[in-house]
Amino acid sequence: MEQAVLSKKIIDGKQVAKDVREELKVQVEAATAKYGRKPGLAVVLIGDNPASHTYVKNKVTACKNVGIESFLLQYDKDVDEKTVVEIVQKLNQDPLVDGILVQLPLPKHLPTQEILALIDPAKDVDGLTAINLGRLARGDEGLFPCTPLGIMRLLSAYKVPVKGKNVVVLGRSHLVGKPVALMLLAQDATVTICHSKTANLPEVCRQADVLVAACGQPEMVKGDWVKPGAVVIDVGTTRVENADGTSSLKGDVAFDAAFENASLITPVPGGVGPMTIAMLLVNTQKSFEMRMQSRA
Ligand SMILES: NC(=O)c1ccc[n+]([C@@H]2O[C@H](COP(=O)([O-])OP(=O)(O)OC[C@H]3O[C@@H](n4cnc5c(N)ncnc54)[C@H](OP(=O)(O)O)[C@@H]3O)[C@@H](O)[C@H]2O)c1
Numbered sequence: 001m002e003q004a005v006l007s008k009k010i011i012d013g014k015q016v017a018k019d020v021r022e023e024l025k026v027q028v029e030a031a032t033a034k035y036g037r038k039p040g041l042a043v044v045l046i047g048d049n050p051a052s053h054t055y056v057k058n059k060v061t062a063c064k065n066v067g068i069e070s071f072l073l074q075y076d077k078d079v080d081e082k083t084v085v086e087i088v089q090k091l092n093q094d095p096l097v098d099g100i101l102v103q104l105p106l107p108k109h110l111p112t113q114e115i116l117a118l119i120d121p122a123k124d125v126d127g128l129t130a131i132n133l134g135r136l137a138r139g140d141e142g143l144f145p146c147t148p149l150g151i152m153r154l155l156s157a158y159k160v161p162v163k164g165k166n167v168v169v170l171g172r173s174h175l176v177g178k179p180v181a182l183m184l185l186a187q188d189a190t191v192t193i194c195h196s197k198t199a200n201l202p203e204v205c206r207q208a209d210v211l212v213a214a215c216g217q218p219e220m221v222k223g224d225w226v227k228p229g230a231v232v233i234d235v236g237t238t239r240v241e242n243a244d245g246t247s248s249l250k251g252d253v254a255f256d257a258a259f260e261n262a263s264l265i266t267p268v269p270g271g272v273g274p275m276t277i278a279m280l281l282v283n284t285q286k287s288f289e290m291r292m293q294s295r296a
Contacts, residue, residue: 232258
């Protein structure tokens with residue numbers, strides 16, 4: 001296939017994320033001038049997971065590039081629960097902190113849900129507290145999870161209509177599957193949510209005008225699961241070992257075969273991934289604005 005045809009079918013997450021960051025930079029500059037300080041994001045990093053360190057480094061750099069102040073709080077993997085609770089409570093009270101991000105996964109001895117639940121919903125830039133997920137379910141305003149927001153932004157950037165369309169979401173996590181399904185529902189899509197117990201998965205997927213795969217199963221979605229002309233959003237990112245000892249990142253969709261049927265498709269990497277950090281920055285600016293306005 002010719003390069004021009006190829007690239008026409010590929011959803012370029014890197015480019016859309018760049019556009020989002022450029023737009024945001026202007027908004028951050030204006031808000032910084034208006035309120036007399038920069039938006040602030042606190043990132044809590046516990047332990048020595050190399051992937052977490054890389055993600056956090058990327059988030060800190062991304063903040064800097066759009067004019068958001070970041071505060072990195074790093075702790076040893078053995079830090080006790082009481083200390084982590086106190087850290088989050090202190091950040092909740094800190095007037096210079098607009099967003100709090102606790103990098104996951106946490107070491108096993110720390111109760112993830114209990115710790116996330118402590119975050120002030122007004123500073124919950126990952127959108128993972130019950131309050132914000134409840135607001136999303138109700139259709140109210142709030143801070144919502146970054147990857148689903150990124151998926152919605154990709155669909156709108158590529159003018160993919162979802163109203164009245166059959167959308168199939170593979171996966172029902174709080175992080176991706178459920179929130180993206182709620183966002184699509186709010187835009188009048190007819191949404192089917194699938195999971196590990198779904199019967200006739202290939203059949204269900206073949207009904208999709210838009211297929212969102214977020215199940216963490218490398219290349220599970222085969223080419224013939226994709227209806228001709230469907231839009232495919234591949235959220236999956238699993239690192240797999242290659243025969244030659246190297247490793248590569250695999251999506252949940254068998255890209256080459258799905259590409260043949262899809263009208264638009266996200267690559268892995270370079271599709272949904274870059275959008276997640278971009279939307280974290282958007283959420284931080286949003287929480288800054290909301291907090292400043294609520295004081296005015
Ligand atoms: N690019 C990004 O920025 C980004 C961000 C977040 C996540 N991700 C990636 O997205 C993927 C999903 O993440 P997650 O946090 O949502 O994962 P998760 O919490 O493990 O949830 C996976 C979901 O997929 C379902 N599932 C698993 N195996 C299945 C199968 N064989 N058939 C049908 N459904 C199946 C599970 O069903 P049950 O509920 O029945 O167990 C579950 O609902 C992962 O690869 C993750 O790395 C990427």
